[in-house]
Amino acid sequence: MNEPHQGEFRITSENDIVMARKVVRDAATTLGFGITDVTRIVTAASELTRNIYHYAKSGVMHWRSLNQDASVGLELTFEDSGPGIADVEKAMEMGFSTGKGLGMGLPGAKRLMDELVIESTVGKGTTVVVRKWLKK
């Protein structure tokens, strides 16, 4: 089975949120994550994809499998050229909301995944990278 261990998915419509979930579900399941971890990863992806759609209108999600020594993992990258986040620290606090009730995305994703790295510049865009490792 020589499936590519990476892929890309463009986010341009609200419907793409559920499509992104399907793509991520397939990737995570293929890599061997258990059902609870798959649910965590898919939920995190749903939050971050929705953030892209609502704040930036469009963006892209990259995914790839990770291989470090004997550990296997999944990495998702969410990139957009949207308004960017002025105060990243505040955005990472639980419950912080910009009014549309969308405050759970970043802190939620952070809780569900093993690693979360975020880079954002006001006026230029945001990139969020999340990773989860298969527990042996």
Added chain:
Amino acid sequence: MKKATNTPSKSPATVLGSEESFRLLVEGLKDYAIIMLDPTGHVASWNAGAARFKGYRAEEIIGKHFSCFYPTEAVQQGLPEQELKAAAKEGGFENEGWRVRKDGKRFWANVIISALRDKDGSLRGFSKVTRDLTERKQAEEQIQQQSKEIMELSTPVMQVWQGVVVAPLIGSLDSQRTQQFMERLLNRIVETNSPVALVDIMGVPTVDTQTAQHLIETISAVRLLGAQVVLTGVRPAIAQTLVHLGIDLTGIMTRSSLSAGLQVALDILNLKVVRKDDSR
């Protein structure tokens, strides 16, 4: 340990310190693969240990690039080049990882790559010392597997009646154990369709804020399923600690003993235990 005796004619230092005997030492060492790479990573020298671990004879490997010792996914990710770069930059680089023998079999290696420079600092090549730690790795994995099994054994979830599961917790609750316990408890509740779960903490030695948080999290998750938790086995010491820590357990049913908890479960399920009549 025998003291080295001084031979009058030649001092031991001279005999053992010569380059020739050093070369013999390195070449003959069977437990360590010691090889040299040129600045681009091609194999320049080979020793008995390398032949033993990696399965190649000197003639067939000298001149080849050292990335052939790495598994394909590592090569795809550019790992061999990264390690050389790191060694050149820092002077040395140590790592553990899977390597591949000539016959395709994998072994777990501890690798130290050192950059070799001459007096003016230009890079002459690299030395690579490899140890085969496969046995140690297998032992580690076995211990991990056994720990996992022990953890599972120590947090069983048992159905004691239709609609009631009991989960006695023994020992302390760290994050990982709570996670596993939570998943197992929830799955059993769904499997057995049990609206009541008795979580007994008689065997939990101390409760700190973190443990209490983990318990509260577990109880919230059970509620989402449509079941409820009765926390049983709350000893006097635990009751005191919980109040002193200001932990709010309102809304959570608690009892001091498992049997009292069972009574609550029966009430919830509208069940009653009745003595069999002698005359029947």
Added chain:
Amino acid sequence: MALESISVIKLRDLLLVTVPPDPDDETISALQERVLQAMALYEARGLVLDISTVQTLDSFFARTVAETVQMVALMGGRTVLAGMCASVAVTATQLGLTVGNALTALDVDRALDLLNAAPSGARRV
């Protein structure tokens, strides 16, 4: 298209909605619409949301459900979430999601029992 995929069934004076496995945002919003319409039409006193096939419960879904529960309550009804699966419960808890004042039940049968029990005997979890 989304409105068609949500069917609201009337069971005497209760409503039953079976939520599809991976509903998109439009469907979730449509669910709220349909439920409130049915509440008005049938003057139902309770709603059972069957989520036994739902695989992902993210913050948007949870928020919409919580809102729906409040709206149904304002219209005189109680809501029961039935059949959440274990992995979704673990994830939702880790995410800190709540479902407002919704009751929960292990399955639809128990949900109906819960709503049919006399108000004083009803158990709030």
